[in-house]
Amino acid sequence: MRHPLVPLGALAGAALLASGCSTGPSQAAGERHAAAAAVGPVAAKAPAEVGADELGQVPVLMYHQLTEKPAGVYDRTPADFRAELERLAREGYVPVTARDFQTGRIDIPAGAHPVVLTFDDSTNSQVRLAPDGTPAPDTAVAILAETAKRHPEFKPVATFFVNADAFPATGSAKALTWLKEHGYEVANHTDRHENLGSLGQADATRAISAGQRAIEKAAPGTQVTSLALPFGAMPQPAGVAARGTGYRYDGVYLVGANPSVSPFAKAFTPGAIPRIRSAGDKDEDAEFGSSRWLDRLAAGKNRYVSDGDPYTVAFPSASRNELAPAFAKRARPY
Template identity: 50%
Template sequence: MPVLHKIAVIAVLCAVALGVLLPGAHRPDRGVRAARAAESAARAEGRPATVPQAAPASTPPSSAPPAPPTVSPSGTPGASATPVPAAAPAAAAAGADELGEVPVLMYHRILPKAELSLDRSTAELRKELERLAREGYVPITAAEFAAGRIDVPAGRHPVVLTFDDSTPGHFGLDARGNVLPDTAVGIIEDVARRHPGFRPTATFYLNDDLFGLGPRAAEGLKWLTAHGFEIANHTVHHPDLSTLGEDGVRKEIADMEDRIVALTGQHTATFAYPFGAVPRKRAWAQREDGRYSFQGVFLAGWKPSESPFDERFDRWAITRVRSEGKIKENDCRTMCSTAYLDELAKHPGERYTSDGDPATVTVPKKELGRLAPAYRAAARTY
């Protein structure tokens, strides 16, 4: 068990003092790390730390994500007392725990050689993806994760690969329409070819420049969606939304959405805050009738996310982990992707392990109390 469990009391007292309980702080060590890493992520992006707001009292009906295909909410008095069916033998044998943590990895520029703290080199990206493949992770999209549509083989673990700012190192096409091999998409596809079962997908949060594709922007976005990648909204100009009023927030998001729809004919399903900066009212970024309606919103850090089936999961403030190696100069020695993947490898019981059936949610009996009521009818235990 991680040593930081010993400071659980301190974490809780801090949360009470602040008047905010950070999403997913049910594990004391992760709650403490979240508080420190929020500040670290803010400093890294050159802005003041932003504390996620509390969940809104109600969710706009049109933006509610669908449940897994055959799952229906219990929602009836006394439903929690209904016996939960036994897990399938294969799920139990795989050690399924679909309330475990999921790494949602956040990447920025991908370059031949990293230049800034948020950059990753092509070699570093390939190394991290190869590690994920070896350790049994299977990529899913941000939209699938936010909506709880997780279809991963039994015994394996979902991971969400997100790339912010739509820079040229993420994706490009040659003159014949083939993906450039040294971009993030090219590397993801190559790792998938070398590791059967490693699904070649990722989510790209778009700003106005659109990978530097210029007049080929429509061609490029359609290539991505046709090949199983997700495109998503990250505003037109990448402003700090915490400094804007309602009209400014909505214009940045809606104008980007309008451009994506004009180029692809499709709306996006998720949104990521530039700099992780939350506007004064979260509802401004969630939905505007006729222009955008998201299923989930992602922050800029700072820890693996709770399972979407966990009662503490907040789809309007989904946490991510910055991709970076362990370094002494900042909190990445314990907070970034390499450190967190090391910890999940050392403590495999903390990570999401699939039961192989997207229509059920299998958890060990001791974890059943954390299951969100809407998924009670899908629950299986062992």
């Protein structure tokens, strides 16, 4: 499915807050604080030594179809995808799932940058398993594994936002179970990729809950905590995206055109998290795509840099006012 490329973060975030959704910043920050307590320690360094800034921006990258013959701006070739992962690894990015990002469970080495790799529409080009159960060549999961083998610190993890009847070449049950067993996150993209903005509240809730049930039927025991909005369209009221009969999400993802703020920042809105479309620097709408944004972040545009300690939030003291109050006790300004 194709999505309009619109920088929706601020607009949808404001709509969510106006709706009175229970995933407002204070509650969500408290939940992220509690979740982070379960994260194990890693080697930390003095924040100034690595230029730590855990209030910086995080790219949440969005992928759809991998194909040798792209038919539109949301298609990428396997070579494009492989090259983008290589770039991320070279530049010190470490993948984390949407689940861990939105709850502040960012456990990566000192000096590294988190990146969230997300895949929409559950296409065979993302996950297709051979008869022996291994990923087929040039699928997203195969390329992720190859990259991690070449770059051991580059974790082969990602979030797959799936619809009903996901990954038909393999079968939903087999594919979703494989993803769970290999550390990937399985998340909701509604059952039939409905435009939630065009539906009434009851129908939007039904579409989301049906997607949730499809996942739970295919892979019993899956904890689904993230939703990506088809077409980036927010339902009304916006709180329906995060809470409804049979579902409760910590993060709702848009089709935006910019990085996300840190989950530790006051400005973080878990019910409206922007994403960046994967794109080359000469592609259509390249200004809003991943290549250009990675260039900007590499040039020093407020990029998240870890101090290596998941129990603290390190940042330059000049950014103190940007910290969400829920994380005050974990603050490590310098």
